[in-house]
Amino acid sequence: MTWHSLFALSTMEHRHLLVAYAAVLIIQGGYAGWTAWNWLRLKDTRH
């Protein structure tokens, strides 16, 4: 598989593959980002 074929949105299989991988990255990244954002926000009040 290549980058080109990964983003080939013509077939259902490729769309599903892309959506699945994107979902994983978005959910994990989103959770990590939310945690990081709260971490930075909370940091200011302590010292």
Add this chain to the structure above:
Amino acid sequence: MEQRNPTLRGVAWLWFGIAIAVLVVGFRQAIFLTPTDAAQGDVGRIFYYHVPIAMWSLLFPYLNFAASLAYLYWRRRDPLKALTADAFALASAEVAVVYASITLITGSIWGRAAWGIWWAWDARLTSMLLLWLLYASYLLLRRFSPTGQSHTLAAVLSVFAAVDVPIVYMSIRWWRTQHPAPVFGGGPNSGMDKSMLPAFFWNLAGWAIWGIFILLFRFALERRRQLADQEAALQAIEASLEIPQ
């Protein structure tokens, strides 16, 4: 705590870096290097994200259980340790829900693409759904219960959930062998070809390292929030003592 900070930060960043590196290698293996599956085509590559995450999603509930028991044990004996245990319990429950959600979503997408159905009420899927429900209800309890009580109540619920998980699994497995559901062409671990192993193991390791990172990060955040609360409470007490008689 101040002196440990720089080393701890360094380790945290290093661990994060390792997680990302391993995941990138895993991604490359899964998408570019592993040959296309003969039966399923390229959609079968979802396997390399879905299965490792599904496997690790079974770990975090047990961490939550252990932390909840620790909380209940230390609650009256050593409140500060208990608070730490509670922070860990919350973090592990959240990560459990994240991993279980990903498992359900990617599994559903994969099922739709490969076998034409979004869902099936077979043993594995139903057990995973119930796991998700149990830990989602744990998080909701923490949100809805009044402050001061939420730690204890959630810890008790966690015991119920942890006892329930194996019961759920056994009862559903017995139910589904009574009325066999459509077979999905063998479980994912049966007949894993040698060519699939590198991608699988890289992703298994990657998501484990990432899981540990995000768990400890969330735990540290919760600890920080707890300490900030304690500071605020202390300041409020001191302020009230300074009021002239």
Add this chain to the structure above:
Amino acid sequence: MNYLRHVLDHLRKDLRLEWRSRDSINGMLFFALLVVVVFGLAFDPTSYPTTTRQISGGILWVALLFASMTALNQSWARELRNQVLEAQRMAPSPASALFLGKAIANMLFVLVVEAVLGPIFIIFFNLHALGNLWLLALILPLGTWALVVNGTFFAALGLRARNRELLLPLLLLPISLPALLAMVQATNGVLTADLDSIQIATWIKQLAGYDVIFTTICILFFETVLNAE
């Protein structure tokens, strides 16, 4: 048997309070009746007797589940008035006796509802059970206890929560799913005679096992929940 006496005292108290107002039982009966009627309207029981038999077990337990939730929420509300709960906490009797008394009281209320609901169910759905109906005398109490024991516990858990009425079903349903599975499968097995006696016996044993495990956990942890602050 001091402990037993405490349990009976709590039980008598709850029964007496309920007898005076009869809120819970009336509410439950009406709710369960409504559920039966709505399901009867949703599909036509008379035209499809086989399908009716196959799903009637599930409908019965869904009706009982939702009806008992209305009662469970109310059962602890009694303890909140006049600071009775604080008094209970300070009382020397074991907290689990309070829990057991209340759970048994709730069990009796739901059993009364079942006794009334059963004939109505049979009439409205033209049910003609194909299996051994006496097994239901075993399945119904075991299943009801599974719902009531966890329900009473989680109703106490959410007692001072913001969304108390919402919290109970959110907590109770996921935990009860294995028991619900067993009781629905067993009831369906009896009504449709699709399952042989060994399979029904296995479901009943699973249900009994669930009851024992969760009753133990509830009794052990009730003290913790009562003194959660």
